[in-house]
Amino acid sequence: EAGVVQSPRYKIIEKKQPVAFWCNPISGHNTLYWYRQNLGQGPELLIRYENEEAVDDSQLPKDRFSAERLKGVDSTLKIQPAELGDSAVYLCASSRDSYNEQFFGPGTRLTVL
């Protein structure tokens, strides 16, 4: 079974530029999560999808962050414009549903200069 796929793995951009991350969850997993992990900290949930619906986006900074999960499969997370403080690893995870184990992708390491 293929795991959660994320791209790109690394991204370096200048502040005020836009950036997008892509995630392909494990086949058959209805729930998809985006986390942000700052250096020396644990992952923090940004948004959770049940199929196409964002059921928890309370931690997503909506002034600059947006996400979508069209057709309930792949998802993209976008930052526009990026700020220095957005430098972090962005992790995508999926699970069969909210009550099951979450499987994480390798993450995208974002550096904002």
Add this chain to the structure above:
Amino acid sequence: DQQVKQNSPSLSVQEGRISILNCDYTNSMFDYFLWYKKYPAEGPTFLISISSIKDKNEDGRFTVFLNKSAKHLSLHIVPSQPGDSAVYFCAASGGRTDSWGKLQFGAGTQVVVTP
């Protein structure tokens, strides 16, 4: 507000000995607890979990203990092996129906197993 805390950022243990990782939480509504293991440049992988109706769960060399009254859990690895060198995250969830799936993570403990 950090609801899950791992106060030891690092742990060094000799191969073959026991590794004990600790985790404290503040939210008494948490009822499901997990440990994840993370190697560099990889995402966290699930290791073991425990629900609040239990006080112990074992899986091979890994045992998780839960003390609800103290809001404390620990992970024991016996015996420790070099491949166990990684960052270990404690996570918790639950309490409300809409909180299922919303994992709160600790900051992690870096374990180094020496020969």
